[in-house]
Amino acid sequence: MIGKQIRLERIINRNTRRTIIVPMDHGITVGPIDGIKDMKDAVNKVAKGGANAVIEHKGAVEDGLRGEGPDIGLIVHLSASTSMSVYPNAKTIVCSVEEAIRLGADAVSVHVNLGNGEEKNMLKDFGKITYEARSWGMPVVAMMYPRGEKIKDEYDPEVVKHAARVGAEMGADIVKVSYTGSTESFREVVEGCFVPVVIAGGAKMDSDRDILEMVKGSLDAGGSGVSIGRNVFQHRSPEKIVRAFAALIHENSSVEEAMEIINS
Helix, strand or coil: CHHHHHHHHHHCCCCCCCEEEEECCHHHHHCCCCCCCCHHHHHHHHHHHCCCEEEECHHHCCCCCCCCCCCCEEEEECEECCCCCCCCCCCEECCCHHHHHHCCCCEEEEEEEECCCCHHHHHHHHHHHHHHHHHHCCCEEEEEEECCCCCCCCCCHHHHHHHHHHHHHCCCCEEEECCCCCHHHHHHHHHCCCCCEEEECCCCCCCHHHHHHHHHHHHHCCCCEEECCHHHHCCCCHHHHHHHHHHHHHHCCCHHHHHHHHHC
């Protein structure tokens, strides 16, 4: 498993054991939205801020290649669906682990929505991916969301901690879930999951303080960092918001200290 350990060190800070991941896989889901129209520029900005890794679909990897700037880990996303679909919660596997390796990936990611009619197919695909990834020594990031007909509230701590546990038991190395709203409730999620847990950012937020408070709350609960997209690449200064995250996540700074970075 030395290969997996080496790759994990490219996407997780080896000293803090925490990570800042910036997903940029939104193009397939919702199209060329602001912030990721120019992938190279988007990756450059978050790399300069100190992000540990980005998540991209296979076709965007070449477009995001950079000839300068600091290194950043590459996670290739294997799942897809579009907002135009009749079943947008049904994710389909569109890339293999082997193809991701050929693209130079340090890890792969999959998206699984639980609580809908396609859950069984997504879990089946998830199982195949973790099997292939284990064979290649490739880390897996699992985006686990309770979304579907049976889910009343996708932020309910009971369903979020269940989703996180599913990701861990299926073989993921990092599990990404939504924040449950408080340190106390999110601690239940982390304590029930035996692999590192990172939080999603969700829809674009208007307040920098709100998102920093959310990140700090997740860390205080034992979380291992963030996997936040739109609230980074659509920020007025993606580099500064990533630097603020880095202060919280890797330096244990306060929210006030992180706010000073953004406002400087």
